Amino acid sequence: MTTPDPIYKTDALIAENIDQYLETHQHKTMLRFITCGSVDDGKSTLIGRLLYDSKMIFEDQLATLEADSKRSGTQGEEIDFALLVDGLAAEREQGITIDVAYRFFATEKRKFIVADTPGHEQYTRNMVTGASTADLAVILIDARKGILTQTRRHSYLVKLLGIRHVVLAVNKMDLVDYDQDTFDTIVSDYRTFADSIGIEEFTAIPISGFKGDNITAPSDNTAWYKGTALLPHLETVSVEDSLEQAEPFRMPVQWVNRPNLDFRGFAGLIASGTVRPGDEVRVLPSGKTSTIAKIVTFDGDRDIAVAGESVTLTLADEIDCSRGQVIVASKSPLEVADQFETTLVWMDEQELVPGRAYWMKIGTQTVSATVQEPKYEVNVNTQEHLASKTLDLNAIGIANITTDREIPFAAYKESRDLGGFILIDKISNQTVAAGMIHFSLRRAQNVHWQATDLGRDHHASMKHQKATVLWLTGLSGSGKSTIANIVEKKLARMNRHTFLLDGDNVRHGLNKDLGFTEADRVENIRRVGEVAKLMTDAGLIVITAFISPFRSERDMVRSMMQPGEFVEVFVDTPLEVAESRDVKGLYAKARAGELKNFTGIDSPYEHPEAPDMHIDTTILSPEEAADAIIARLIP
Structure with missing residues (x-):
């Protein structure tokens, strides 16, 4: 293939005219847009074609592209434009887009940043990332296949993320002989779906990213189409900064x-x-x-x-x-609240655990937040509301969120910056969800903390002690309850005011409605933490004995208390030792498959990474362990 000149810019040409080039582009408006749709709809090819036709390819890139196209099996002198965007080795090997690829290009009228987002459902979370800052979405549809599940999913997300402008690009028209009826049928079907999810307007364009039809100029192959080509439309659509x-x-x-x-x-x-x-x-x-x-x-x-x-x-x-x-x-303040109804797009392979504390990053602040059990999950194909107790990878659901303090916010439909957020797992630091705030809950505005004349310090001073939570954690059979009981008896002899919260006892009353799923375990510990907090407000020394297998929940309880009041005691016993004791016969039932979600067998125990006290029960007897705890509590 001969290189058209001067279509492609050489490094020397750019260097000679860099000042003029920068001055020309400095005052142009910027449009951020994404390409999305199902697998093999031609998203990467379209972006490659836009880069090619907007003269944004250097000579060395063109040479590499031609060589790569031959190796990939492209026929004749044709160029495989997708190779310009699919930069990961895995993408080229599989012929798919995995990560979000961002590219910059410019025309005489406007600058562009385009995100090529994955089509596979497995990588929907990457699509959300690319769409979060976009002004426009180009939704591609393969003219041979019509509307697919992922087309609906991406369209729903586009609406959900507040992207104002939508282009329906019916691609690969060359493979259906540029048939108008095929185009019209797809547009009609999409209109029905768009109406159901609230997309009021979209611009439909018949294109061929591979052949270049209706990309930069109207194509003779679609004489029946009277609208604008794709690039002129992108150049003139309003960015709406005003x-x-x-x-x-x-x-x-x-x-x-x-x-x-x-x-x-x-x-x-x-x-x-x-x-x-x-x-x-x-x-x-x-x-x-x-x-x-x-x-x-x-x-x-x-x-x-x-x-x-x-x-x-x-x-x-x-x-x-x-x-x-x-x-x-000053005269137009934001609302401030700590409870919200939200939409969540779950982006992690580990499912949502209702009641677990996650980091919530909204705007420039990060707060601790807990997610309640979803009100419902949305079926993106039918818009049906499905009952759900959790959210799996790529699921979209409506759920209430509570933050640990009041934050200023705006509804997402009013402000992406102040209404959009992400949730981060506190242990792995992975982003697990993207969310949009609908509104604050009315009870968040009407429920206020009632101040009392006698506070926690007064209650503790009357008892001549410091309010404390001794949190004993470890495997079943580690000796937590035995040690906790001894500690309470010893403190009683010292005239200390205590209360013992034991895991089994609490499940007979306060938490008898909870099972042993991960979500129920989280809620079990949350409730116990709230009770322990009330007891410290009364000035008591609270002794707890709970397996409490998850670090995030132990950290959640610590965050409820005043600094220095929470003492995490890791009762460390090897699994084989704890199992050999098996006083209640629980391990035997778990091994036999009669007891599900049993910690240490088919449910994990996350060892404390930096406990306040480490009790090795292979070295210390229960009496010695109790003495060590009391020595730490009362020096």
């Missing part, structure tokens, strides 16, 4: 800039609205008010800043403001 600037001012604080004692500024990206020196603002969630003193940027102070710009604001008053808080227009 809408964000018309909203009230909001800026999540990303960093407190304090280079010296004479300067204290709050840096962040303006999520919406405009701001000027002298504007009255409010810091949330504290509610403290002040006025803008200066707008500071790298290029100097500004008279105005708008949505999408990163600036540092200084305030006229010395008020408390830190990372994660939000500076807003």
